[in-house]
Amino acid sequence: MHQYDRLQRILTGKPFHYTVMFFIVASIAAVIGSSFETMRPYRHLLFGINYLASFVFLVEYVLRIVAAPARYPGRSPFRARVRYLFSFYGAVDFVAVLPFLLVYLFKDTPSVHIITLAYIFIVFKLIRHSRSFRFIGEVLSAVREELVTAYTACGIMVCFSAILMYYIERNAQPEAFANIGDGLWWSIVAFTTVGYGDIYPITPLGKLLSSLISLIGIAMIAIPTGIISSSFINLLQQKNKKE
Numbered sequence: 225m226h227q228y229d230r231l232q233r234i235l236t237g238k239p240f241h242y243t244v245m246f247f248i249v250a251s252i253a254a255v256i257g258s259s260f261e262t263m264r265p266y267r268h269l270l271f272g273i274n275y276l277a278s279f280v281f282l283v284e285y286v287l288r289i290v291a292a293p294a295r296y297p298g299r300s301p302f303r304a305r306v307r308y309l310f311s312f313y314g315a316v317d318f319v320a321v322l323p324f325l326l327v328y329l330f331k332d333t334p335s336v337h338i339i340t341l342a343y344i345f346i347v348f349k350l351i352r353h354s355r356s357f358r359f360i361g362e363v364l365s366a367v368r369e370e371l372v373t374a375y376t377a378c379g380i381m382v383c384f385s386a387i388l389m390y391y392i393e394r395n396a397q398p399e400a401f402a403n404i405g406d407g408l409w410w411s412i413v414a415f416t417t418v419g420y421g422d423i424y425p426i427t428p429l430g431k432l433l434s435s436l437i438s439l440i441g442i443a444m445i446a447i448p449t450g451i452i453s454s455s456f457i458n459l460l461q462q463k464n465k466k467e
Contacts, residue, residue, distance in 0.1 A: 228301075229294045231287060255274065281317065281321050282321040289308060367451050370451045392427060415437055415441035417442060
């Protein structure tokens with residue numbers, strides 16, 4: 225078990241941490257740069273950066289599989305590795321290495337565009353290597369039950385208003401409210417007070433419902449915001465006391 229512990233210390237050490245962080249940022253920057261037409265002459269260079277980063281992620285992935293028994297000490301080596309493979313971070317690490325493993329197999333096929341989409345999931349690797357992202361995760365985890373309750377209430381209100389608005393407006397404007405899905409889109413836009421203006425009620429009853437939903441949405445969206453803010457402040461105070 226000692227060799228696993230030493231490997232785990234390497235994986236959690238600062239040199240390894242900053243090396244992986246560098247390649248994460250470089251890969252994200254390369255993906256962003258490749259979307260600009262002015263960067264077309266440098267597409268091969270940007271692809272090379274992504275490919276090198278994927279190789280680094282592959283090495284990290286293999287090392288984390290090997291060191292999994294040190295991360296889950298109460299399990300056998302096999303069970304610990306299976307636990308890592310099917311964990312959130314294990315899934316993110318696996319997706320991050322897919323371009324390295326598959327891009328040359330499908331280089332001249334339309335599937336290569338789907339494979340390169342895996343690069344966008346590299347953003348999620350920042351969660352492990354960024355202290356700020358980990359702190360946000362702790363904040364959300366501390367109030368997950370309260371957030372589930374709040375968002376469930378919001379979902380019920382959105383669905384109710386979507387169905388009601390569909391039956392109110394479908395005869396007045398059948399093209400805009402062709403089905404309840406259109407009503408759901410309107411309800412989400414109105415509930416969050418975004419107001420795109422592509423779908424809106426024209427009947428007096430529909431306008432009244434829209435006004436009520438917008439007012440209710442302002443109040444109900446503030447509930448999870450307040451819950452998260454309160455958790456954020458509490459965890460900050462706890463960390464300050466420990467320090």
